[in-house]
Amino acid sequence: MLIGIESLENPPALPILLGSADWPRRGRRAVADVTGEGEQNWVDLLARVRDGQDEAAFAALFGHFAPRVKGFLMRGGAGEALAEECAQEVMATVWRKAHLFDPTRASVATWIFTIARNRRIDALRRQRRPEPEDLGWGPEPEPDQAAVMELQQESERVVEAVSRLPPNQRELIERAFFGELSHSEIAAETGLPLGTIKSRIRLALDRLRQNMS
Amino acid sequence: MTIRHHLSxxxxxxxxAGTLPEAFDLVVATHVSLCDECRARLGALEAVGGAVLEEGPRCAVADDSLAATLQRARSRGKEPIPAPVPRVGGFPEPLRGYVGGDVAGVRWRAIGGGVRQTILPTARGASARLLHIPAGARLPDHGHRGLELTQVLRGAFRDEDDRFGPGDIEIASEDTQHTPVAEPGEDCVCLIATDAPLRFTTMLPRIAQPFFRI
Structure with a gap:
């Protein structure tokens, strides 16, 4: 029996800014855009799409993520026309499912990645993808803001940690997520400090379970 | 439900990453539905996928891409909020989708020794089935040619080394040779996925193997 959770349980290599007395409020805080194309708060933009069907907010999300989704799908084996079609489909799903996004459990980039991944399985592998049972939202429509902030910040740390990996290690991870490696070729040891983000997601799940019961 | 045996x-x-055969996807989705620890670990790994998307290659979209996307989105409306699934000891949702309901609706086929099974429809690459083992009954001694996942849904079984109760998953590989026995008291129901036919060490089950697809 394998319980290989060690690589997820490693202590984080980065300092955790927990318990800081002056968390900036959501709305004023800008999530750094690591590509240097400016600063955006994807969570807020998605909330504007959700609440007001805000096309300007959606255009900003689209401008950033659509070319990435298309690049992701092409790297995963889709031709240009299919990748364009699927990228539109993925971004349309972002619009249509904006109210189902839970910012205490994932960053917007992570959430869009899961939609793009599922689209790839559907379109390229022509396979059904069983998904875990949905947990729903519970009675509280607005998630805890400190929890949102912590999770979003922790997601940025994962992005930074991936970009700092040695090139060969980073390439293996990229190939795994682009769908170029079979499950027997995937090495579980990512070399990434994922213990903290795992704990944050776990706390969010515990809160959700409490709300549901 | 205290889960002691988790996904690797x-x-x-x-x-x-989305690279598993469908049968393994089904077992993983079933386990994650039951196990918040593995759900959180999955979320952490998906965050790595998010980072790969963020940092990965970009490809310019068509000129009318945004307009076409908005049209797609608006023409189909919002995705409905999934209703919470009332589940009291029943199958998790991803499994219900394959069985067509709960344990009561399973169409079992006897495969000898009181053991019953049903094959679930999944794409090539691996197969999935539900197994119903009477309390106290023994499964044939078997080794494995590939990877085999056994998700316990109710009851429990033991092999030489360990106990696997509701929610637990056993991950068996080439070098696993074991004799699982269902615990007395309650019948054991398991979801099993494997990417190779099982290999029996006794003669009789080997002859029966092509017929029963066990």
Whole structure:
């Protein structure tokens, strides 16, 4: 029996800014855009799409993520026309499912990645993808803001940690997520400090379970 | 439900990347539905996928891409909020989708020794089935040619080394040779996925193997 959770349980290599007395409020805080194309708060933009069907907010999300989704799908084996079609489909799903996004459990980039991944399985592998049972939202429509902030910040740390990996290690991870490696070729040891983000997601799940019961 | 046996990092990573055969996807989705610890670990690995998307290659979209996307989105409306699934000891939702309901609706076929099974329809690459083992009954001694995942749904079984109760998953590979026995008291129901036919060490089950697809 394998319980290989060690690589997820490693202590984080980065300092955790927990318990800081002056968390900036959501709305004023800008999530750094690591590509240097400016600063955006994807969570807020998605909330504007959700609440007001805000096309300007959606255009900003689209401008950033659509070319990435298309690049992701092409790297995963889709031709240009299919990748364009699927990228539109993925971004349309972002619009249509904006109210189902839970910012205490994932960053917007992570959430869009899961939609793009599922689209790839559907379109390229022509396979059904069983998904875990949905947990729903519970009675509280607005998630805890400190929890949102912590999770979003922790997601940025994962992005930074991936970009700092040695090139060969980073390439293996990229190939795994682009769908170029079979499950027997995937090495579980990512070399990434994922213990903290795992704990944050776990706390969010515990809160959700409490709300549901 | 106290879960002691969890998914491996490899399987969670492959599920996060979307590269598993459908039968393994089904077992992983079933386990994650029951186990918040593995759900959180999966979320952490998906965050790595998010980072790869963020940092990965970009490809310019068509000129009318945004307008076409908005039209697609608006023409189909919002995705409905999934209703919470009332589940009291029943099958998790991803499994219900394959069985067509709960344990009561399973169409079992006897495969000898009181053991019953049903094959679930999944794409090539691996197969999935439900197994119903009477309390106290023994499964044939078997080794494995590939990877085999056994998700316990109710009851429990033991092999030489360990006990697997509701929610637990056993991950068996080439070098696993074991004799699982259902615990007395309650029948054991398991979801099993394997990417190779099982190999029996006694003669009789080997002859029966092509007929029963066990």
């Amino acid at each position: 990092d490899n399987l969670l990573m492959a599920y996060a």
